[in-house]
Amino acid sequence: MVASKQNVLVCWIGGNDLKAITGEEPGPILSTLRSTVFDSVELLCSYSVERLDPFLAWLRSQTDLPVRAHYEHLSSPVHFGDIYQAANRHLLRLTQSGAQLSLLLSPGTPAMQAVWILLGKTRYPAEFYQSSLEQGVQRIDIPFEIAAEYVPAANAISSTKLTRLAGRDVPVYAAFDSILTQSPRMLLLKAQAQVLSQKQVPVLIYGETGTGKELFARAIHNAGDRSANAFVAVNCGAIAPELIDSTLFGHKKGAFTGAMESRAGVFEQANGGTLFLDEFGELTPDVQVRLLRVLQEGTLTPVGTSQEIKVNVRLITATHRNLMQEVSQRRFREDLFYRIAVGVLHLPPLREREGDLLLLVDALLADIARQDTNFGGKKISAEAKNLILRDPWRGNVRELQSTLLRAALWSQGDMISASDIEQALFKMPSADSDVMSLDVSQGIDLNEIISEIAAHYIRRALTVTGQNKTRAANLLGLKSQQTLSNWMDKYGID
Template sequence: MAKILLVDSDASVRTSVGLLLRKRGYEVHEAESEEDALEHLHKGRLDLVLTELSFGDRPVGMNILEWVKAQGAATDVIILTGQRGIQAASDAIQGGAYRYLTKPFDPEMLLLTVEHALERRRLRNQVRRLSSALKRREGIAGIVYRSRQMEEILRLVRRVAQVASTVLIQGESGTGKELIARAIHFLSPRKSGPFQAVDCGAIPESLLESELFGHTRGAFTGADAPRKGMFEVAHGGTLFLDEVGELPLSLQVKLLRTLQEGEIRPLGSNKTRKVDVRVVAATNKDLGAEVAAGRFREDLYYRLNVISIRVPPLRERPEDILPLARHFLSEYGARMLSAAPLQIDPGAAALLERYPWPGNVRELENAMQRAVALGSGGVLRIEDLPDSIRGEKASQIATAGLGTGEDLPLAEMEKRYILEVLRRHRGDRSRTAAILGIGRNTLWRKLKSYGYRD
């Protein structure tokens, strides 16, 4: 059942339009003021908003439209107006409203417009799901970023993709090393070939040689048929060796020979086979230290480390946290609920930005997936986050800079928080508005009311 928010200062309009929509099976929520409307928008997922253009001199409809668009929500807005407001309603269309309807309404036209808006939303969600699935298959969709560090890494990735050298990707667990490897493959001349990934730390040592190089029939107990290894499966494409630092020394020798000679020898065979494979390796270990400790061959290290890419942990690129969080909320909202993504309220946004994320992007993804699965309403709040993130210490972080702990009116808390976010982002109003989930004009009005000057 589609959820519709109806915003109008005239109770008779709310009653008549609400009754019409409910007869068609829609769930209708009514609001008689801008404040009530924003409370509904904060509270839950809504599929459509019908709002009066203005309440007297107040541009309520435009403010609501601006809020919805600032959230990046898939919710459409239909503007309701009298004859004298047609020009302003046309401006609202330019600002992103779906349609405008003039009072008095033709009931059939209103219902038809609502049906078309909801159908457009359904198709848009379907396209988003299909697009997300396609990009996941290609392995490049998850590289969501805003930081300069990631911009420089992806600039290097584009260059590296065009050459055949081996690449060593280094970084903590959960930073997205496989996504970088996939991007290298799909940006390279080998993109039409296979991309195969092997987690060297997850396969028992007794099976790892067969997994990489294959085996002949009878090579060991249970080898009832010959089997191709991943080097052969990846022929013409890219082989990603994740956690390459976990390879035992005996296999390091064999891997080195394959990299040098471009050939493999399956387990149990006395013949070599040529393979055409680009190797991209990754590790969360300091391989230089492993070499010094005698646990990793120096010659293999230099063979792998022709081009090195370091993926920084999430705590070193906090600008990426909210874009990634919104990306995961959108992806899991579409996949699990077929609904518009959750919006992030300012308190939760502050906590997400300041939490150190020891599990990196993987931990953030898990937290957002949990929020979609267990959250209620259309807004992600601090209480929707896992205990490990919203513990007492984290809650103190979220409210840092807002005062000295004394009880304050909500308006004063909002003022302090807005000014704190603006300060943290060096006066960048566009960035501040995006984090707060409001439009630039709304931010400008609030700053003006605070007497703020750059």
């Protein structure tokens, strides 16, 4: 009798998995293990050992399966070369052992997802899974095959260029001209940001993930008096709780276990320049207290010493959270909120930036081609553009760029078709996408729901028709252009 192959789940460990140990949500990895039968788990991780070990101990307590973790040093979580080398090495090892591969795409960066798909569709045949709060765990079919002659072309693309393409890091010298838009709302925000760049007041930038908060922050810094000094960016949500004080304020040698040398915190690193604290709303109340003191007094005390250090930084913060609501619910300090929210910019999601979607598509494709000649000459068909216009783009510009890169990688000719775009899209609807299944017992705001639906489809109709009100009214089943104008006034649409 021939023994059956061992079904092995392979994936990167993601941020939502690390958060699962708090008990709020199980995270993609545990959710997948609970819903599907596997024989063992192989995990890749680029986080620090301090963050990895508690998660692994917790995960092993939740499952009887063998869980093996492999730490991989990545120069960047979007570095294609490093990610490819790590993923290829482990898939080769598992394939040679006779394992049946199952790849979980959800955890990790878009670059990690792209590498899994390319390897799983070419060298190491695998089943693909994804896990989301909205749709649970699903085995997904990726209905295309990569032609054999394509693989050498993909290998010819340099890792450095693919890293820039996949990560689309904000350029160091980003200026307001780097913010492409023809949306009146965005043009007004650019003008307001230019005014703020000439002031030294703190700036708070609101916006969903992928809306360009860091791009605005860098443009403000580069246009201001501090442009010759440092711009230091920190993602507050990615800092381990036990390291937050050390990261922000620095520490002295021997201040805690593992502190082998003294290190300056980000406030000291940004002295004379700009400190950008992204995901600012993730800071816990106790950290908020210590941060407020630094902002009020301009001094900080590194961990492990009583000596105060004076700092002079221009603070720019960003968050996707509604901090006013957080203040009202006592999860965010009111005094700190008013200290940071002097200049406020509220960046709209891509779906609300009238006329910008196809402008960004052309610009992003041109940028991809400019960075690597393997993508030169790629055009996008009218059908593909229509498909792009119909997508809600919950991940905003970041999701759009990642989708276009995948479509460019997979398309076999110079023309990116609608099927290329459809295959490149990850269908992960948001939790509020099904308005027909809201829990009425918990109370709902019917007027707000109607307003959101009406505003959403009015904007979509105007985009599809090139802002032609008569045609948009016809698409929406409204009697006339005047009726549409009345609806636009009612729901505050420019």
